[in-house]
Amino acid sequence: MFRWFERRLDPFPTEDPAQPPRGLLAFCVHYTRGAWPFLVISALLTASVAITEVWLFSFLGNIVDWLSHQDRSTFVQNEGWKLAGMFLVVMALLPLLVLTSSLFNFQTLMGNYPMRIRWLVHRYLLRQSMSFFQDEFAGRIATKVMQTALAVRECVIKLIDVLNYVAVYFLGTVLVVGLADWRLMIPLLGWALGYTLMMRHFIPRLGKVAEEQADARSVMTGGIVDAYTNIQTVKLFSHAQREARHAREGMTEFMTTVYRQMRLVTLVNVSLYLLNGMLLASVTGLALWLWLQASIGVGAVAVAVGLVLRLWSMSQWIMWEISALFENIGTVQDGVQTIARPQTVTDHEDAKELVVSQGEIRFDQVSFHYGKGSGVLEDLNLHIRPGERIGLVGRSGAGKSTLVNLLLRFHDVERGRILIDGQDIAEVSQDSLRRHIGMVTQDTSLLHRSVRDNILYGRPDATEEMMLEAARSAHADGFIPGLSDARGRRGYDAHVGERGVKLSGGQRQRIAIARVMLKDAPILILDEATSALDSEVEAAIQENLNLLMRGKTVIAIAHRLSTIAEMDRLIVMDQGRIVEDGSHAELISRGGLYAQLWARQSGGFLGE
Numbered sequence: 154m155f156r157w158f159e160r161r162l163d164p165f166p167t168e169d170p171a172q173p174p175r176g177l178l179a180f181c182v183h184y185t186r187g188a189w190p191f192l193v194i195s196a197l198l199t200a201s202v203a204i205t206e207v208w209l210f211s212f213l214g215n216i217v218d219w220l221s222h223q224d225r226s227t228f229v230q231n232e233g234w235k236l237a238g239m240f241l242v243v244m245a246l247l248p249l250l251v252l253t254s255s256l257f258n259f260q261t262l263m264g265n266y267p268m269r270i271r272w273l274v275h276r277y278l279l280r281q282s283m284s285f286f287q288d289e290f291a292g293r294i295a296t297k298v299m300q301t302a303l304a305v306r307e308c309v310i311k312l313i314d315v316l317n318y319v320a321v322y323f324l325g326t327v328l329v330v331g332l333a334d335w336r337l338m339i340p341l342l343g344w345a346l347g348y349t350l351m352m353r354h355f356i357p358r359l360g361k362v363a364e365e366q367a368d369a370r371s372v373m374t375g376g377i378v379d380a381y382t383n384i385q386t387v388k389l390f391s392h393a394q395r396e397a398r399h400a401r402e403g404m405t406e407f408m409t410t411v412y413r414q415m416r417l418v419t420l421v422n423v424s425l426y427l428l429n430g431m432l433l434a435s436v437t438g439l440a441l442w443l444w445l446q447a448s449i450g451v452g453a454v455a456v457a458v459g460l461v462l463r464l465w466s467m468s469q470w471i472m473w474e475i476s477a478l479f480e481n482i483g484t485v486q487d488g489v490q491t492i493a494r495p496q497t498v499t500d501h502e503d504a505k506e507l508v509v510s511q512g513e514i515r516f517d518q519v520s521f522h523y524g525k526g527s528g529v530l531e532d533l534n535l536h537i538r539p540g541e542r543i544g545l546v547g548r549s550g551a552g553k554s555t556l557v558n559l560l561l562r563f564h565d566v567e568r569g570r571i572l573i574d575g576q577d578i579a580e581v582s583q584d585s586l587r588r589h590i591g592m593v594t595q596d597t598s599l600l601h602r603s604v605r606d607n608i609l610y611g612r613p614d615a616t617e618e619m620m621l622e623a624a625r626s627a628h629a630d631g632f633i634p635g636l637s638d639a640r641g642r643r644g645y646d647a648h649v650g651e652r653g654v655k656l657s658g659g660q661r662q663r664i665a666i667a668r669v670m671l672k673d674a675p676i677l678i679l680d681e682a683t684s685a686l687d688s689e690v691e692a693a694i695q696e697n698l699n700l701l702m703r704g705k706t707v708i709a710i711a712h713r714l715s716t717i718a719e720m721d722r723l724i725v726m727d728q729g730r731i732v733e734d735g736s737h738a739e740l741i742s743r744g745g746l747y748a749q750l751w752a753r754q755s756g757g758f759l760g761e
Contacts, residue, residue: 158260162191164268170277175493177486181305184270191261196313198254200321205247207325210460212239217452262310270302274492282498283563292378294491296371301488304367304481311478315471322467326460330436333453334443340435341464347428348468352475355421359476362417364483366410371487373403385654418476425472429465436461498565500582507581509589509675511539511574512706514560518569521559529555530729532569542707544717546747547726553710556726557678560708562586573676591674595681597665599653604633605645607653607664611672619671620645626700627667632660670701677702679709714751723747 166187173183185192229236275298278285286294323345330337380387380396387396440454514537521530530552537543545553559566562578571578578586591611599607608620615623624630624645636647638655653661669677679698711717718737725733725740725747733745740747 154256155260158256159265161257161261162188162265162269164265165272166269168273170273170280172277172495173274173489173493175489177482177489180485180489180493181308184273184302184305185266185309187269188262188266191257192309192313195254195257195262195310196317198250198257199314199317202247202250202254203318203321204325205242205250206463207322207329207460209239209243210456210463211329213452213456213459217450217455221451258310263306266310267302267306270305271298274298274302277496278492280499281494281496283558284497285494289375289491291375291382293371293375295378296374297488297491300367300371300484301492304484304488307481308478308485311474311481315474315478318467318471322464326464330453330457330460333449333457336443337436337439337449337453337457340432340439343435344428344432347431348425351421351424351428352472355417355424356475356479359414359417359421360479360483362410362414362483363480364486366407366414366480367484367487369403369407369410373400373407376400376403382651421472421476425469429468433458433461433465498562498583501580504580504582505576505585507573507576507578507585507589509574512675513537513539513572513574514676514706514708515572516556516559516569517572519559519566519571520568521555521564521566523564524567528729530559533729533731535724535731537706537708540704540706542702542709542721544720544723545708545710545726546714546717546723546750548750551726552729553726554680555729557592557680557708557710560678561590561592589674590676590678591669591672592678592680593662593665593669597653597658597661599649599656599661599664601648601651603642603646603648604636604664607649608645608667608671611668611670615671623667623671624664626670627663629660629663629667632663666698673701675705677705677707679707679711681711725750 173180278294278298323341327338327341330341377400380400387393437458440449440457443449444451444454514535516533516535519530519533522528533552533556535556545556547553555564558564560571560578562583565579573586573589600610605620608623609615611623612619621630624633634644636649636656637643638648638650640648642648649655649661649664653664656664707720709717709720717723721736723733723735723737723740724731725745727746733740733743733747735743741751742748
């Protein structure tokens with residue numbers, strides 16, 4: 154039974170995630186698609202439960218009147234069938250309604266609904282550009298994904314619940330009491346006016362504080378995660394106390410919003426208690442006066458006082474539900490600022506698959522300034538022939554990494570175009586483009602998964618033999634069998650820690666090289682690919698890298714010029730422009746910038 158209800162709403166819809174709207178209501182509606190039928194069913198069942206409970210209070214008044222007027226000897230004979238009907242309602246109908254409502258609410262909605270949101274948001278954010286992730290804490294983004302999903306669920310469900318109970322309980326109470334005597338409605342209507350004014354005063358203030366609190370919470374969490382992610386740097390510089398102070402600043406800012414929220418909560422609590430006390434006193438006093446005037450019976454007094462006591466508890470619940478609603482609204486509004494940003498690098502609707510037959514690359518009048526209007530790359534032209542191996546040389550900031558990032562389409566060019574085998578990369582899908590490019594970087598990042606998973610990331614459908622051969626070619630098979638983790642997994646099954654922190658720099662680099670060797674893409678980018686390796690291992694791997702480069706178009710970046718001196722052609726960049734182009738021998742003989750850089754090297758490394 155539970156499983157049937159749990160499968161009614163798919164937590165992992167297959168639809169392509171679209172950019173969510175930036176408006177609060179539109180954002181919630183966008184991520185509630187697919188869940189509406191079950192929300193409507195849940196609302197109708199909740200309303201049915203509330204109507205039944207109000208009817209039971211009315212029936213209680215009838216019982217009191219019967220007991221006041223009827224003879225004990227004929228009571229059961231006269232009213233027995235009504236009592237039996239109420240027994241069936243209490244013992245059968247009401248539990249059945251509650252069970253069905255709970256199954257739809259807890260089994261179908263409470264888990265699946267926010268997971269749908271997380272799934273769609275995560276898939277949307279995975280397609281964001283590199284600049285999006287460079288501008289945000291990873292922990293802050295993750296926190297907003299988790300918080301916003303729950304907040305959307307709470308906003309929608311709490312709003313439906315509150316409207317349900319307000320409509321059913323309050324209107325039901327007014328109707329039942331008014332049927333006894335219309336004058337009993339006056340205190341209820343006055344209380345409703347006071348309750349509305351109180352909510353109008355406090356709720357927006359609670360909502361504003363909640364929005365500030367959500368932002369402060371994500372900043373606090375992001376700072377803590379940042380310290381954990383860079384724990385090696387923290388320990389290396391002995392800055393545990395400094396990080397503690399930094400975290401305390403974030404926590405203090407968060408606590409400031411908490412204190413403001415709790416002050417408002419105290420005022421709400423006291424104000425509501427006074428308002429409810431006035432309602433109880435006025436309704437009880439008026440009901441007793443009407444009874445003394447013989448205008449209503451004992452049952453009406455019992456019903457009026459009972460419903461007011463129920464309304465007392467309901468009003469407190471509704472107030473806190475509305476407060477929580479606005480708190481979640483603040484969280485959603487904060488999340489919208491991050492989640493609903495447009496993707497800056499997108500595929501065209503008719504984007505084709507890239508087909509690489511030769512591997513020719515052409516940069517045609519390319520300009521890129523990171524949106525600053527000038528600098529970085531300016532009218533750059535570069536032709537790389539099929540199968541040619543080129544080295545990019547230049548001081549830091551010359552534009553080498555930017556050139557590679559544009560080829561990978563981590564950013565779109567601002568002017569000009571980049572062609573691979575005559576195909577403009579802006580008109581092909583990003584996935585197909587990157588499938589044809591293998592890259593080994595200096596700052597190697599591994600996933601916190603097994604060694605096997607990290608190598609197979611280059612080609613998930615590869616066989617075990619292919620994976621082992623890639624590890625051997627990268628000279629990683631020597632240390633992998635000796636690896637183990639905290640759960641006792643060994644060798645290729647051992648997990649490597651966040652970003653591969655459990656491995657040395659050289660070990661991470663060799664696994665990264667194995668991953669690219671397994672991918673075997675026709676275009677290869679090497680960005681300081683062997684910088685983390687000692688000379689002996691580098692010499693051993695260089696032979697395999699030469700095999701890997703055979704038949705491929707290669708772009709290599711290195712500050713250690715000796716590692717790229719044997720490339721077919723060297724491209725020297727300075728201030729975003731190509732200033733020299735030729736082989737190592739040709740550039741040395743010209744006595745230009747490359748010759749100066751070569752002469753100034755100390756220990757084979759390029760100076761600033």
